[in-house]
Amino acid sequence: MDNILEVNAIQTFIGQFHILEGVSVQVRRNAITVMLGRNGAGKTTTLKSILGLTPPRHGTVVFDGQEIQGRRAYDIAALGIGYVPEHRAIFRNLTVAENLKIAERKKGDLDSKADFIFGLFPDLKRLIRLPGNHLSGGQQQMLAVARALVADNKLLLIDEPSEGLAPILIEQMMEAIRALSATTTVLLVEQNFFMASKLAEYYYIIDDGRTAHEGKMVDLIEDKELIHRTLGAAVRKG
C-alpha cells in the first residue's frame, strides 16, 4: 500500500460550527504532500482532526492500515505521527534540551537522533541550555520542527513552517524539510505558495471545509488560472 494516510470525507464540528464538511486527503509514502487554501478554509483543522485534537464526527482516518478516528490524541500520536503546530507552539518555560527530551517516546530516542537533528538545525545545539522564551522566532520554529523529529515518526504534520520567518530563514527551513523528507513522510500546510511549490510533490486545495482540487504539483504550477481562482492572495504574497 503506498498511502500512509487516507482521510476519507471527514466532517468536523468545533462547538456548533461545521468547520470541515468533507475533506479527503491521501498522503503517499515518502513524499511531501501540501494542503493549500485560503485562511480559514480548514487546513489546520484537518491536521487537528487527523491527530484527534478535534475529532471528526463523520468519515474515516486510516493511518498505516488502521482506522484511527475516535481514538484519543496521545494514542494516535504514539502510533508514529509527529505534529508541528502553527504559531511555533514550543514550551517557552522549558529549555531547548527539555523541549526535545519531552518528545521522547522511549528512553534514548534523543541520543540516537541528536546527530540528525543538530545536522539539520546546527543553531539549536548552541542554544541547548536556553529556555524557550529566549529564542528568536526562527529558532523557535526550528525547535518546533526538531521536537517532532525526536521520536520515530512515520508521518509529520507540519503547519505553516514559514509563517512570520525572514526570507533567509525560509530558505533554511525549506532545506531542512527537504532533508527530513528523505526518511519520513510529510503532510504540509503552507500559505507561502513559492515554498509549497518548491517542496511538495502532491497538492490538495481545501476550500470552505471541502477538498476542492488535488493533483501533482507540477500540473498546478502550470495552471495559473486555477491558482489565481482558488488561492488568490496567497500567490501574490509568495
Add this chain to the structure above:
Amino acid sequence: MKRPNFFRSNSTLFGVLAAIILLSVLGFATMGQVPFVRTTLSGLTLGSLYFMVAAGLTLIFGLMDVLNFAHGAMFMVGAYLGWQFYTNPTILFGILPLILALITGLFAANILRHYLMGVNLSEKAQKSIVPALVLISLVVIFLAVRGLDILGMAKTAMVATMTASDPLGEISAQEPLAIFWVRPILMFIAGLLLAASAARPGDKTQVVYSKELKSAWITVGILAVATVVAVVIRESGPVAVLLLNADLRFFASLLVGALCGAGLGAAIEVSLVRPLYVKSVFLVIATLGLANVLRETIMVLWDPLAYQMTRPPLFSQPGKAENIGAWFSGHNVTVDILGVTFPSYRLFIILLGVLMIITLGVVMKYSRLGMIIRAGVQDRTMVEALGINVRKVFTIVFMLGAALAALGGIGAAPFIPVQPNMGDAYQLQAFIVVVIGGLGSFSGAAIGALLLGLARAFGDYFALKFSLSPAIAEASTVIIMAIVLLVRPAGLFGKKE
C-alpha cells in the same frame, strides 16, 4: 544573542528575598532579638503548612484549570485519619477490606468492557442498563455495610483520646470473621456492577487493547490479594500498630494520612473531576459541594467536636533542650533557639515543609513527570499531541496534591485542634498564596507561602503589641495580595497572558 543572566532571570526571586531580608533587619532592630526570632519561627511554621496546601492547589489549577475547593477538606481528612491511626486504628483496619474490595471490582472495568461490548443489546436497552447497574450496585453497597458498627469504631477511638487512657484497653471487639467475610464480597460485587456500567455493555464502538486487558487482569489480581490480606489482619492489625513504638507509630501515621489523601484525591479526580473538565465552572460547585459532604461525613463519624492529638514522645519529654544538639538526646518538648523557648514539634514542621519544598522542587526540575507538568501548565494540548497521556498526569497531580495537603493536616494535628473545619482557614490562605505566587507556578507557591506565613505571624505580633484587633493580622495577608497584584497582576512568578 541574549546571554541568560542568572540574576536577571531570577530577578523576582531576588527581589522578594531582598525585601524579606530588609524587613527582617528592620524588624530585628525595632523588636529586639527574642520577639523577632519567636515570631519568625512561628511564621516559618505557618508557611510550611501553607506551602503543603498551596503546592497541590497551584499545580492542579495550572495544569487542569480546576479551582479545587475540596483541597482544605483533604487537609482535614488527612488529620482525622492520621490521628486515628496514631491513637486507635480500629476503624481504619475495619473499613480497609471493604474499600479494597470495591476498588478491586472497579478496576475490572476494562475486562468487563472486553467481554460485554460484544453483547447484542437494543439501543434502548443499552441506555437503560447503565443507570440500572449503578442503582443495583448502590443497593448492594448498602447491604454490604448494613449493621457494620462504623460509628462505634470511631467513637471508641474518640473516648480513647479524650480519656488518654491505655488505648489498648479501648479496642472494640470486631465482628467475627465468619460473619464479616460476606461484606467484602458484597462490596466486590458492587464494584463489578459499577465497572460494568462504566463499560457500556453493547457499545461496539469501543476499543480494548490487549495491553490494557493484561494490565487490568494484573491489577485486579494484586488488589484481590490485598483485600484478602486486609480481611485477615483486620483484628490483629490495630493491636500490632498500637504495640509499635509510639514514635514509629507517629511517622507511620504521617505516611497513612498522606496515603489516605492520595487515595481520596485519585478517587475524586477519576469520579467527579474527570467528567467535568470541559465545564470547569461546574467544577467549582462540584468541589465546593464535595468539601461540604466530606465535612458532614466527618461530623457524623466523629461528632462535631475538637480533639487534640498528643505529641509523640520524641517531641514531648519534659524540660527544655539548651540547643538543637541537646534535643537529640533529650527529645524535650521545647528547644532554646537564640534565646527563645520554642516547641520542638514546630521545628519539625518547619523541617518537614523545607523537605517537601526541596523534594518537590527536584521532582519538578529534574524528573520527566516534572517536565511534563511544567509543559502541561503552558500547553496541555501540545503535550498530548506528543503522545503523552495527559489525563494520567492529571490524576497523578491531583493525587500528589491531595497527599501533600493531607500530610500537612496530619502534621498540624499535634498543635492545632482536629475539627471538621480545620482545613478552611488553610485553604483560604493557600488560595491567597497561589494568587500571590502566580497561578500554576511551583516556586511561586513556595515563596508565597513563606511570605504569607511571615506576614501572618508578624501581623499577629504587632496586633497584640499595639492592642489592635486580631482582624488586622488576618487582613495582613490580603493586603500583601493586593499590593502584589497591583505591581504584578499575574502574581510574582505568573506568566503574562
